[in-house]
Amino acid sequence: MAPDACASPRRELVTLLAYLDAGSHKAAAHRLGISESTSRQRVSQLMKRVGASNAAQAGWRLRQDLEDLEAEPRAPW
Numbered sequence: 001m002a003p004d005a006c007a008s009p010r011r012e013l014v015t016l017l018a019y020l021d022a023g024s025h026k027a028a029a030h031r032l033g034i035s036e037s038t039s040r041q042r043v044s045q046l047m048k049r050v051g052a053s054n055a056a057q058a059g060w061r062l063r064q065d066l067e068d069l070e071a072e073p074r075a076p077w
Helices: 009-022 025-032 036-050 055-071
Strands: none
Touching: 009 025, 009 036, 009 055, 025 036, 036 055
16 A cells, blocks of 8 residues: 555645645645645545545535534533
């Protein structure tokens, strides 16, 4: 199994954010010091994890999840 085959969700998220900000896998990979194929693999894996058909949709779904978490009432303790 390749070293990045089981990338952590955190690495996948960081890669997705870099990709969305940079606009290409090549630029995102350069920023993160990884290969372009690793960038593609991580973004693809995260898209599968959240059931998205493209990177923009994955980012939108993750943002919605974060907003939902922030809106939940917190226990007083």
